[in-house]
Structures are given as structure tokens and as C-alpha cells.
Amino acid sequence: MLLIVQKSFFCVYRDSGSRNFKSLLDLGSLTLVRSTIKNQRSQTFKAFYASLRKAPPADIDDVPSDNDFILSILRANASSRDAKPYFASFSPRPRPVPALPQIDEATPVEFREPLPVTEHPKVSPLIASIIDPVIRRTALVKIQGPFNQVQLDSIARGMVYLEKLGLVSVIVVENDDVQRGEQDSRSVIVEDTMRLVSCLEKHGARARPVLGAVVRLGPKPEDPETVQDFVPPEAHTCPSDLVPIRSALRSGEIPVIPPFALDSFCRSVRIDANDVIGALARGMAEAGSQSSSADASIEASGEVDLTPLRLMIINREGGVPSYARTGFPHLLINLDSESKHIRETFHESWRHTHKTALSNLALAKTCLTYMPPTSSAVMVSHRSQSSLIGNLITNRPAVSSSLPHALLQGNRKLTPHTPTLIRRGLPIRVVRTVENIDRNKMNALLEQSFGRTLEETDFYDRLKRTLDFVIIAGDYAGAAIVTNEPSSDLSQPISYLDKFAVLPSHQGDGTVDFLWVALHDESYGLGHPFSANPNGGKEGQGEGRDLVWRSRANNPVNKWYFERSSGHVRMGDWVLFWCDAEKRLKIEQGRRGRAGLSYIEDWEEGRLASWIDVVHKIPSSWKK
Template sequence: MISLKPPALKLAARRTAATDLRPWFGPIHPSQPSHVRTLRQVNPEPEDTETGANDFILSILHASPSVRDSKSYLSSFGPQSRNSHQKLKPTVNLPDIDPRPPLVTTNVPPPSIDAVKQQVAEILDPIQRHTALVKIQGPFTDVQLESICRGMVYLEKLGLVSVIVVERDDWKRGEDHERSDAIEEALRIVKALEGQGARARPVLQAVARLGPKPGDPIDVPTDSLVDPPEAHALPSDLGAIRSALRAGEIPVLVPFALDSFCRTVRIDANYVIAALARGMVEAAQLSSSTPMGPYEFDLTPLRLMIINREGGIPSYARSGLPHLLVNLESEFRHIQDTFQSQWFSSHPSALSNLRLAQACLTYMPKSSSAVVVSHRSPRSLIANLITNKPAQSSSIPHALLSGSKKVTPHTPTIIRYGLPIRVVRSIHELSKPKLTALLEQSFGRTLDVEAFYARLDASLDFVIIAGDYAGAAIVTNESDPTDPSSPPIAYLDKFSVLPEHQGDGTVDFLWVALHDESYGLGLASALNPNVGGRQGRGTGRDLVWRSRATNPVNKWYFERASGHVRVGGHWAMFWCDAEERIARKEASLREAWGIHGLSFVEEDEMGRAKRWGRIVEAIPSSWVRT
């Protein structure tokens, strides 16, 4: 027997922010044949009140780094080779903290306290040191600046040294004291950094030059996503930054540049930061052949951090709350086109910061990211450094982010260079060799090529492709074997991402596109302009898929599915309800709420899970039996 909640509760679970979405671990137990979300009160996240060393350690634990996150962090900040500068690991005294997350039921034993301490100790002992470009976009009070500078000091302890450029929203070009005001603000930030125990150096001379770099093309294509450069920095201009870094100091720069007459003028900080992003990457490439000593830095910036008062970039799909993760390759133009008029007042620098991220990430390593964050979220800077991911997954429906996962105006926006997303609807548009290689590498099994593509030829609905087959989601139309005349269901046949792209945002980019083309169709949140996609036009369909009951990925599926049920001997079947249909029923229930005798299962949902189960069980395996 399948027990579903009443329509009102089911809609509330899909559309309100009160659902408990703690991760689900382990296989589906036979004594629990089905599951649909239930409402449960979640305790709000406590305020950040700790200070000192414990605050630093708790900030790391608050990031909740996974094993993959920790390995990724240590691959950049840990020892790189035998020639790397080595040092003895210090003794790190960590508080006794229970590593088990609250309100989680799991068959997997939690990590021991010693294991958690060891993980944190490794993170606290960076060997390689890298740089981050940071824009402190005030004005900030002394208390706010103290909090920001404490975050900069924490990042330095983790091996990421900030190259700070100052900016204030209340500065106006052409004022009499604009240069002296900029210098005063830089000195104020230096004082705040030193008050937190750091060593800082004001860099008061110009490190950028107005105009494009010599040799750059004069004409920029009209369809280019990157603004033409307003300034540039040569490797020889970075001497003051190198000197500060070698001396163990955080450089704090004023937004000055040299004009064509070698006069120092104040310019927009974004122009200076974009020039530094390119100049520091080029300088690092020139010195890459020289082994780094203990006081040398890889100048290549790994992060761009924009700390402001307004928070992240507002999203039309989240009713003005911030984007969690932005894929520049496919969303840059669309975010600009859907930017609402009222946001020009509430978030006046959002689009300029988005363009800054686009300009910088064009030159920075593909693994780099940008974060746009309010001064109210200092811990998110550490979380972004260690995990390189948003605070919450962008592929979880907005209505299901509740409690400590709730999106607020101060939730940061993470920006990745990303990958283009396209949708194809014919098997003849696919590169079978590339798709086969993707599936086999992702699943670690051998594809039954002939049978698999013969089935796709007969039942393919669409395939979403990320980049050059870095990831793919395959959806087919599957009919009921006992009732061929009934409408087919939308079945997620394969969802796969290359191992090297797991953890870089591709999984979320792909699932968001899957939402837009299937169960999210018909809503404003499905308007993303995927090449070949429907741009939100159409009627959403329930999306169904299966997974082995012991598959560890089921935890990830559970967080995104409307429900799941055990089918057959080894399968867990998941589904996502068509959101446009749910929204319509929610509206009708508002009018009919006073009517008694509402059924626990709506008429059009009677027996659907049993029907889906028959279809899912009948789908043949795609793999060669071993």
C-alpha cells in the first residue's frame, strides 16, 4: 500500500519553506516501501557569535567539506611535489565537536572525532599559497569592516592571500578629493587588517594603465560576452604586489591607473581588478618554469571575491532572492535580459559585478570561481574556498530550501565560467562515440551500444548535453507494456557527468536544465535559454527514473525528488511532479479549502506509482552483462 499525504500537505511540501530536507543516506528499507516528503520543524541556524580561534575552526566545520572537497582543496594548497617547500605540521588543538549532523538517520557510521580533527588539521596546514582578487565595496562601518577583515585573515591562514582593491558606492567621479578619499579608505582597511593580527601594506601607486593592452585587437565583436578592456596591467607593473606578498603582507590597492600622459587618475575598481586578473595570470605563466621557494607565490588568482552591502545577484526565478550558482556560458545574457527594473535600485552594482566576474574568469583557471557576498555572510568565504560550491545546491527546488538551508537576501552567489548547455531531440544529432565514452566513464561499465541506440531511436524524447559531452541527461518516452494505448511517461534514462567534471557545478547545471525541459515546463523558473530548449513554453510532465536501492547517489536524488518507492527486488523508483500542474491545483485548493472530504490521493494520481513501477521494471538494462 502506498501512503501519500493529503493534497494540501503535498502542495505545502513542494511550495513552502517548512520541509525538512536533511540528507537521506543508505538504501531504501523494505519496511518502508514508499516515501513522500513530510513537514517537520527545522531549528534555525544559530547566529555567528563565536570569536577567536574557535570561530575560525567552527567556520571550517560550518563549510561541511566532503572528502572530495577536502581532496580538491589539498590538491591546490597541499604539497605538490618533492621540490615543494615542506614544513613540520603544527599541533592543532581542536574543540571536541560531534561530527554527526543533527536529525539525520543513517545506516552508515558517522566519522570519528579523530577523523574530523585530522581533516581540519590538514586544511589548517597549507603548504602552497595562492592569491585571491578581492573587491571590498563599501561604505562599511568600523564594525562591519572588522568582520570583513577577520575573514581575510582566516583565508590567509588557509593559504589564500587576498589582493584587495577598495571601492565605495558613495564615491563620485570628478570630486575634488577623490584621490585622497581613496587613499584614506585603503589606509582604513590596512588598519582594520592589522587590528585582526594580519600584516598589510597599502599600495598607493597605480598598478594598471588605461586602455587596452598593446597588441590587443581594437575592434571587439558585437556578439562578444566580454566587455572591451578599459585598463591593463603588465607583469612589470606588479612589483609592489609581489613585494608585499613576499614580505607576508596583504596588499591593499587604491583604484588608480596611469593615463596616456602618465598621470595617476582614479578609475572604477572593476577596471583595475579585471586588469589584475589578466596581468597576474600572464605573470604567473612567465614564471611557471622557475621553482617556487618558501616565500614565492603563484600569482594566478584562484578566486574573485566581491564583498558588498547588497548581497548576491537577484534571480527572477527566486522572486528577487540571489542566484545560488551562475553558469556564465549559458546564463550571462539571460540574467541581463531578465533583470527587473526595481533591482537597479536595490542591487545597483549587480550587473556590473556580473560583468566583472565574466571578464576575470575568462583569464582565470577553469576551476576558479567568483563569489558575490554580503558583508553579513563572512563564513561563506571560507566555505567557498574549501568546497568551491554554493551554500546550497542550485538544483534543489527553491520551495524545498528551508531551515538552515533557506535562501535569504544575504545568501552568496557563486559564479563559474561553466559550460554551454544544449538540447537535442533527434538521435541523428548525437555524437554516439562521445556519448558512449561519457556513459562508460561515468558509470564504469561497458555499454551495449547496438541495443541502447536502437531503443533510443524508438523512444528518445530529448538529450541535454553540457559542453562537449562533459555531461548528459537522456529522457525517453516509455509506454506501459500492459496498456500500450495509455500515454507514455517521461523517463530519465541516463544522467551522467564525466568524473573530472564532478564537483565543478556541471551536475547542478545539467539538472537545472533537466528541470526546465521536463517537470518545470510552464513556470517562470524554466525560462533559461538552453540552445534547442523550449524556453519555458509547454506543459510540464512528471519525470520518473530508477536507481539501484543501494546506489549511494540516491541521497542526491532524494533531495530533488517529490517522492520514491521500492519497486521489484533491487530498484528504487523516484519521481518529480510536474510543477505547473501542482501550481494549478494549489490555486484551486485555495478556493475550495472549506470543502470537507478531500481525498488523500487525487483522482489523476490514483495508481500512478504502480503503473510507473510496471513500466520501469520492464525497461531493459543498457549494459553488457559481465
């Protein structure tokens, strides 16, 4: 069986043409074999479970095929670097090596007990990964219907795929067409819950309806009355309320929960699903943090870590519409610095087409406050459920928000159903004088990011003469330093990206994209309406300038730079990159009409030689 599975995976992979062979082969083989074994177990249990309900077992053809599952993984296009956070969260921890018995050196050799001779046969990594199970994590999922049967089948299939990768969903069902207080609203919600349970079982999962209330109305007694810039949920949980969820997860079942809560009279009433999810996010995160030696105990017992790793909102609207993308969804949202601006620029027409976008954004902010810093939320249309696999493996958006605007506008992946990835994020600010830089924190950031020792005196002396601005993310978690380098051949100084650095602990959490988007808005993207993001800088006002920078030819980050630059040229051991001012390019294109831009425009002649000449003379910032 194992050989057949591996062979089928290799054929699918070879036809895909992906370059990330090693990382995806390991990931795909590992998950595929686990899923094969799990499917067989689930079929046995499902037949037994169905017989208890006096319902015929689901047909075997309805179970999603392994090929579909593998193709969904391949479409994520995850490199080994992208998949590191996934393996860090789901791979088993190394087991301690047992110590050998101590030998008393004073005892004669002939009286010592012989050491046990243990043969250690070579075990295939694939078989070892099957024997050593993956850690299971939880995701909070809001199914915001109503959905027809085909749509519900598609959503259920996505939940099953995520479970195969180790992410077990705790689902809360909502129906936007049935208002609270309406006659039979409870029975409709219960019926929707049972339909979803049936769909999950039909596609090979084990699901359990939890029809009793798992949250209580009102804030927690110990909570403060007001919290600045934060909307706490209108419900809370006690440890005993999570028992049904724990029981379901321990039994390998997906809990499916209607939005019910206990009021002060211990009556079960229907409330907003957002309040249920917010209360569960807090309660589950607190339950997970209270477990001593969480990882070790979870691996030993086979239980699921209750701390939510993802928040998934699956609806009919899709993501949060963006003013910068003509109504297409935001790709990546930095809640800390962008949520207020998104609310202020939300078009009135979107309040009819995306009625719950802002309330779901507020839900994400509430949940991510309680969830771990590496967690994320994703808002996705039911048409794009397969993108959830890519989000789980890479924890990044389907299309990078830091790509040039022209590439985003013409990108076929950018559709009304493209998911919106939401991160807790960091505040972004712009400073324009060396005196406003915290040198100790900046030094630590640069030296940790580049792995070299800064020549501090010379570096800051040069910044005093040439600094244009510095963009700082959070408490120096990342920074972009831009200088004005004088040129005798050009009418104005060159805008030069001197340093772009992110702490290793923040690489992979969205800080890189947040920082580059702010750099775009403050330099070569100036003058466009979509650059008017509030970050303490020019907020989109002014004329964009060409941005130039250099990088070592062997720098592994160069692939990322290639995708974001307008062009590059080799300079021996260096590569010179640049981004053209986007507003000027747009004006030139409008002036020429259908003729388009030529290979070299008049205003481009001679600039490349001037850039190379100036950049070559910029001294190194590092100690030798």
C-alpha cells in the same frame, strides 16, 4: 599546546552534530594548528610594525578566536567529496623519495660500503602537515564600500580566516559614494585603503597599502580591437607593475590597493575599480602561467601562486537578483548560457536597489576568462562574509540551485544576503533526434561516467523508438537522456530519465547543477515562469510531466537524488525516484486552499505500480 587545541576542536565538533567527522576533523585540526602558530608570529610582527608607525599595538582581544574560525568551517558542512577540490589546490604535493645508492654486484660483500641505516620514526599526520606547509593561493577581492567600522571589521575578519586556509587576498578598495573627478576623491579612497589596512592588522593579519598605481590605462598593444561577447578591461599591467604585489605576498602581507592607474602622461589617476581588477586578473594569471614548474618552485620558495583562484566581490547589495526567486539572489550562474538572459530579465526596480549587479556580473565574466577553469567568482553582502569559507572549501553555492523549487522557496538559508556563485560554465543545448547525437562523444561520456562498456547497437536502436530529448552540456561534458516509455495502464507514456552523466573531469565544477536545472526546466518544471531559460528547448512553454528514473541501491549518488526527488521506493537492488510535475502540484494546492494535499491524490492512484512495472522491463544498456 597541540593537545589543548585538538581537544577544544573536538568538543566544538561533537556539539555541532555534523556527520562528516573524519574530513572536517582533519581539515579543522590542520588549519587550526597552523593558525595558532601563525597568530603568534603575526602578533610579534604586528607589534614591531605598529611601533614603526608610532601606533599602539592592537589589543589581543580584538584578534578573532580560533573557535569562531572552526565554527565557520563547520558551517560549510563540507563532506570529504566536497572538500576534494580544496585539498587538490592547497595540499602540498608528495615529495619524491630519494634513491638508494647503487650496489655493484661484482664487488665482494666484504668490500662493499655499508648502506646508511636510517631510522624512520612514525610521525603524526598532524605534525607532518605542520612541517610540510600548505600551498598558498591568491584571490582577487573587491571591497565595494563605503562601510562603517563594524562592517569593515566583519569583512577584515573574513579575510583573515581565508588567509588561515591558504587563500591570500589581493584587495582593491572602491567607494560608490565618491564619484571620480570629485574634489578630494583621491584622498577619500586613500583613507578607505588605510582604514582597511588597520582593520586587517587589528584582527591579526599583516597588510600593506600599495598606494602607487599597479595598472596602466588602455588596452594592451597586442590586443585585438574587438572581441565578440567580451568586455576587456580598460587597463592592463606589465610584469614590472606586479612587483609591489609580489613583494607584499612574499613578506606574508595582504596587499590593499586603491583604484589608481597610470595614464599616458605617467600621472596617477583614479579609475573604475572593475578595470583595475580585470587588469590584475589577466596580469596575475599570465605571470602565474609563465612560471616554469610552478608548483615545485612555489613550494620550495614559499612564495604565493599569483594565479587568482577566486574573485570575491563584497558589497552592500549582495548577489544578482533573480526573477525566479522574487528578487532574492541567483544561487549559481552559468555565465556561458545565462548572462544574456539575466540582463534581459533584469527588472527596472533592481537598477535602483542593485545598481552595480550587472557591472559586477560583467566583471566576473572578464576575470573568469583569464582565470583557470576551476575558478569561480562570488558576489556577497558584507552581512554574509562567513559564507566565503564555505565557498572556498566546497566551491559550490550556499544552497544548491538544482533543488526542487518548493524547497528553495521555503529554505531559511535563502535570504536577500545569500551569495551568488558565478562559474564560467558551459553552453546548454537540447536535441530531439538520435541523428543529432555525436555517438562517439556520447559513448565516451557514458562509459567514462559509469565506468562500463556501452552496448552501442541496442542502446541507440531503443533511443530511435523512445527518445524524447537529450540535454547536452558543452562539448559532451555532461548529458541527460530522457525517453518516453509506453505504459498500458496510463493515458500517456512515462517520462523516464534514462541516463544522467557528467565527465569525471567536470564533476565539482558546477556542470552537474547546470545540467539538472536544464533538465528541470525541460521536464517537470515546464509551465512555470522561472523555467523560461533559453537552452534551445521549450523555454518554459508547455505542461510539465512527472519525471521517473532508477538507480542502483548502492549508488553513492543516491543521497543527491533523495534531495531532488519528490519521492522514492525500493525495488530490490534498485531505487525508483520521481519528481512530480510542479505546475500540477501548484494548481492542486491552489484548488484545495488551506486543506493542502492529501497523502495520495486521485491522480496518483495506481501510477506507482505502473512505473515499477515499466521500469523493471527496461533493458540494461551495458555489456555484461
